[in-house]
Amino acid sequence: MSTGLVTTGYTNMAGSANISYPIISKTIVALVGGFGSGKTEVSVNLAKYLAATQQSPVTIADLDLVNPYFRSREAVAEMEAMGIRVIAPRGGQFFADLPILMPEIKGAIEKTDGTLILDVGGDAQGTRALGSLAEVFGPDQYEMWMVLNSRRPQTSDLTGCLNTMKRVEASSQLSFTGLVSNSHMIDETDNEVIVEGYRLAGAVSRETGLPLAFVSAKRSVLETIDTGVFECPILPLTRSMLKPWERKETGVDDQSNNQRT
Amino acid sequence: MVKKLMKGNEAIGEAAIAAGVRNYFAYPITPQSEVAEYLTWRLPEVGGTFVQAESEVAVGNMLFGAASTGKRVFTTSSSPGISLMQESLSYMAGAHLPVVLVNIMRGGPGLGGILPSQADYFQSVKGGGHGDYQLIVLAPSSVQEAVDLMILAFELADKYLAPVMIIGDGMIGQMMESVEFPEKYRDESNPDEKDWALTGAKDRKPRIVKSLFLNPEELEINSLTLDKKYREMKKSETRHELYKVTGDTKILITAYGTMARICQTVIDELEEEGISVGLFRPITLFPYPEKELFAEVIKDNIEYILDVEMSTGQMIEDVERIVKGARPIDFYGRTGGIVPSPNEIKDKIREMLKK
Incomplete structure (x- = not known):
């Protein structure tokens, strides 16, 4: 699926020469995580990466049903400008604390001619919604990856991760096919946090037999560390879910938009 | 302790x-429901109890009853729920x-919306209920400060025997930040050490916890006792923070909570x-750092005050009361759940400087 690089931004990263980006071989990628896992940031960054590097269309759907804070209108506009189709509630419903499952999602699953990324809330509402869509998934059509953050209380050790994953599998009636290590402390993320999370994800991988699909982390931190320690693909992240007092970092996807005013 | 997100x-x-x-004791309401969700599993781990009441009116009465026993009690809610209490x-x-109450404020009036707001300043500081009373009101601007002020709130409530309110706009409840908790948690409070608590009157004189005083002299004494506490709070409990206030500062912004960030x-x-x-x-x-604010605004280099709030202007009434016309005061605010952006405030300041 991943073809030649269309934009140059994803090839050159200061400080670490050749990193291998995630390879997506299925048409549907469901990224599941509780709040604080960073699954939305990972989903948005993965969608942007795919949109920049593959010919076939990319769709992202919001299955994080009950979390209106930190839905970012700006992130939606940016993705749409890149040609990504965004399926999310609009208007007043964008900010409603109601479980809204967009009917278009089912249609997008049924006729995927590219890649569909599902951003799934790790709570019962999100995972049940995913489960309800499962009948339209072909069995070999999808990836379901657990996004892990070792700095979140419920996924800070092996037992916590395994319990969380079991709960998601029980309510979605689907099985995970891989893991994403996305350990972070938002703006306080450092080398130690990323490596510690990678080790924990490795332990979860050994315990469950699930592959580590990729490790994701802030681009600016990845640029300062030796990424050779990661024996899996890497997805550098540029934050799009910002707090009102935070300003954008310069990333590959926003080089033209990094002025402070 | 490892910092957690x-x-x-x-x-x-x-x-x-x-x-x-x-x-x-609590009743769910966005944007504070995760407190209740968290405590449903966390309180049982430490032998505690969470009662989900049938309404916020009931929560208020449960707090009164439970606090009378001398145990530490608290609730969390959001604007409409706090109105009911x-x-x-x-x-x-x-x-x-x-008693400690937390209000994670949403846009009002009425049912309003669920996005961040600071429109309950009047309700918290000027008294939403009846009678001569005040609440100690604390306003955190980060998740870590919310933790620190929660711990302080219970100390102040015990020290003054008074309700303490923490108000945070919706961002305080909803955002993720790194936090650290004290190495050593405090043990559960011991009601036997409190000479007013209702612990069972066996072998001692009965005690009464009440706010009913039909005799006007007794009621006046109660009000004066409260007033004395509020005066003591004003003397000893004001807290504030300055950011980049120097001898060159021309404009002094007054803002609280995440608006300050x-x-x-x-x-x-x-x-x-x-x-x-x-x-x-x-x-x-409340108590507002009155002397501290006045001391800053009367410095020669200060030309203007700009009060910034997520409301149509509530705290500004206290700022005006304290500044007493010593400097011109301007206001910038957004409401309805809209958080002012840094650019909007910069434009406002540039406009002020042109005058």
Whole structure:
């Protein structure tokens, strides 16, 4: 699926020469995580990466049903400008604390001619919604990856991760096919946090037999560390879910938009 | 202790446990429901109890009853829910009960919306309930400060035998930040050490916890006793923080909660343009840091005050009262759940400087 690089931004990263980006071989990628896992940031960054590097269309759907804070209108506009189709509630419903499952999602699953990324809330509402869509998934059509953050209380050790994953599998009636290590402390993320999370994800991988699909982390931190320690693909992240007092970092996807005013 | 990434609402729940609290009464409402969600599993782990009441009116009365036993108790809610608790809040103040309430404010009036707001300043600081009473009101601007102020709130409630309110706009409850909790958690409070608590009158004189005084002389004494406490709070409990207030500062911003953090970004960026702006952030909204604010505004270099709020202008009434016309005061605010952006505030300041 991943073809030649269309934009140059994803090839050159200061400080670490050749990193291998995630390879997506299925048409549907469901990224599941509780709040604080960073699954939305990972989903948005993965969608942007795919949109920049593959010919076939990319769709992202919001299955994080009950979390209106930190839905970012700006992130939606940016993705749409890149040609990504965004399926999310609009208007007043964008900010409603109601479980809204967009009917278009089912249609997008049924006729995927590219890649569909599902951003799934790790709570019962999100995972049940995913489960309800499962009948339209072909069995070999999808990836379901657990996004892990070792700095979140419920996924800070092996037992916590395994319990969380079991709960998601029980309510979605689907099985995970891989893991994403996305350990972070938002703006306080450092080398130690990323490596510690990678080790924990490795332990979860050994315990469950699930592959580590990729490790994701802030681009600016990845640029300062030796990424050779990661024996899996890497997805550098540029934050799009910002707090009102935070300003954008310069990333590959926003080089033209990094002025402070 | 390793720093954890926590949502404000979860951290508020954990902070109560760190403060030795084992009794929590609440009714769910966005944007604070995660406190209740967190405590449904966390309180049982430490032998505590969460009762989900049938309404916020019932929560208020449960707090009154449970606080009378001398145990540490608290609730969390959001604007409309806090409105429903005003009657019992007035009763608790009148009966000298130590209680902590957290209001994660959403846009109002009425059912309003669920996005961040600071429109409950009047309700918290000027008294939403009836009678001569005040609440100690604390306003955190980060998740870590919410944790620290929660622990302080229970200490102040016990010290003054008075209700303490923490107000945070929706961002405080919903955002994720790194937090640290004390190494050692406080043990559950011991009611036997309290000479007013209803612990069973076996082998001692019965005690009464009440706010009913039909004899006017007795009622006046109760009001004067309350007034004495409020005067003591004004003397000893004011807290505030300054940001980049220097001898060159021309404009002093007054802002609290997460609004103050947006103003810090504004101040940093205007500094790069050579415009010197500073911030006065009250942490206690009652007692307001009056002397401290007045001392800053009358400095020769200060030309203007700019009050910034997520409301149509509430705290500004206190700022005006304190500044007493010594400097011109301007206002910038957004409401309805819209959070002012740093750029909007910068534009406002540039406009002020043109005058």
